[in-house]
Amino acid sequence: MKQLVIVNAGLGDPSTTRQVAEKIADATVRGVSAAGEGLGVEILDLRTLAVDLATYMTTFIPTDALQAARRTVTGADALIVATPVFQGSYSGLFKMFFDTLEMKALDGMPVTMVATAGTPRHSMVLDYAVRPLLSFLHAVVLPTGVFAATAEFGADSGLDNRVARAARELTAQLTAVRGVAGFTAPDAGSAAGSTDTDPDAGTDPDFRLPAGGFAALLSGHTGR
16 A cells, blocks of 8 residues: 655644645545555644754754654655745745755655645745755655645635645556566567667667567576
């Protein structure tokens, strides 16, 4: 079963920032389940790590709790990262946590961004602050970030549509079938027995399946 982790920097309890992230996670679970796969969801509330993060920033020695949180994040199959907007950008708690990760710690990991604020004037925070931070860590930042202003909660504002679109993108990443390196499907020329190796044909020019397919490829293999 794959694992989706929500990294929530919201400070409230309940947290509206976390609520938006959970909406995306719930829709993603439904999408992954519909594809016949399983998805677990874990929520990491950064407010519970405030002292641990401050300790790390002054000593560079991670506590056990912070170590466990970092393993949870780097071991996930995908992330939803959520922050309230403070002073026109992500919160200090949000930044401190990601500052504890190694460069490339999120290499290739799909990430959906969430931000909340009191006014829609801060809606660009996702693209000018959060996206560059995640890109620096080599995450695959998905196109749709979900920003929610206070007035959008409980209103017919399009928030639900953005949540649904973000969930579809995350579902597509979590259910994608990854190819096996070196095993590419034959094109029409190779299926007919052609030996052409046009690099622009869409397959690896160094590898072609014979006309008989994998059965011919593996014939005579001793298993050693």
